[in-house]
Amino acid sequence: MAASMPAKERSGAILTVDLDAVRANYRLLRDKAHPAACSAVVKSDAYGLGAAQVGAALYEEGCRHFFVAHLEEGISLRPHVAPDAAIFVLHGPPVDTEGEFTAHGLTPVLNSEPQVAGWRAHAKALGKTLDAIVQVDTGMSRMGLSPQEIDAWLQDAHFLDGIKVRYIMSHLACADERSNPMNGEQLARFIAIRARLPQYRASLANSSGIFLSPDYHFDLVRPGAALYGIAPQGGEPNPLRSVVRLQGKVMQTRTIAAGDHVGYSRRYTASEPRQVATISVGYADGWLRSMSNQGLAIVDGVKVPQIGAISMDSITLDVSAIAQERVVPGSLVDLICAEHPVDAVAAMANTIGYEVLTNLGGRYYREYQGLAQSAR
Ligand SMILES: *Cc1c(COP(=O)(O)O)cnc(C)c1O
DSSP states (O other), X not given: OGGGOOOTTTOSEEEEEEHHHHHHHHHHHHHHHTTSEEOEXXXXXXXXXXXXXXXXXXXHTTOXXXXXXSHHHHHHHGGGSOTTSEEEETTOOOXXXXXXXXXXXXXXEEOSHHHHHHHHHHHHHHTSOEEEEEEBOSSOOSSSBOHHHHHHHHHOTTTTTTEEEEEEEOOOSSXXXXXXXXXXXXXXXXXXXXXXXXXXXEEOXXXXXXXXXXXXXXXXXXXSGGGGTOOSSTTSOOOSOOOEEEEEEEEEEEEEOTTOEESGGGOEEOSSOEEEEEEXXXXXXXXXXXXXXXXXXXXXXXXXXXXXXXXXXOXXXXXXXSOGGGSOTTOEEEEEBXXXXXXXXXXXXXXXXXXXXXXXXXXXXEEEESOOGGGO
């Protein structure tokens, strides 16, 4: 991304990532989860914000447990956090990649019997004991050992030969809904599994799980979204700081008359004369097309509606409420900011903040506030 990143003046939009806010969010989550340890989930390039930058900043804040999804993400992150930080790879080793894990100092999450067997064989071949997390399924039916596989594990004294279990972990399916009965069901299943494997430390909570209750914290919590400012509980005040500011550039403006149409499929028709500004951000930049005729931008604190369909490379705003000299080619308008945060954008796109962040485009000029010493 960095190599092809456009210069600020030439770019169509500016993405500012406030790492001081990420740091503050980390400290809030860490304090809330105490005495459990607090990791940082930086998969998918830290939800689109830059795993290298986020990883280095949170290492500086004292974080020593990082999670990525893919082996390749772990290899990329390794140079940005010192060797005393563990990097856990959620997907575990793809077939025959165990050697890559030990070569790069990565710790797998083992999600299935074949992954356990592969890691056991690798430990044996090296004549070493190797760290791992073992994931157990408590109802999401996605990754982790099934109840039957756990039974088999308990009957096989050699199941984990050569493997040192750092944590057993599971993942919550509905933690963002405080009153969903699934939360209590998964917690009860996890406690029952732990009762059979009492020697191991444990990890269950994602961001939202941290806010359910301390019962969900165990020994290690795994927030991702909350670090990046996404609200952990729908319908409740968001205690986290906003991290992202996206400013789109005005390309041109025009006055349209009553009856004029705007954009593809003429999805907007003016009922009276309007002032229109065209902005250099589109669905190819992750400005989701489902926001056609829905989204908004903020200019000097005033919300201006997005009109018409979202194009690949541009959107159109009704800026009739704004003084014309404030909206000229090169002017910046806020598409994401503290007053219009990621969750509000997501609601307009009929999706979740996670999807808005992970779609943030590669054509933005990116600016970081609060970079780690090592990254300056
Ligand atoms: C993505 C993920 C997390 C982080 O979830 P958030 O909701 O972003 O906090 C934690 N654990 C696992 C297994 C994950 O896949």
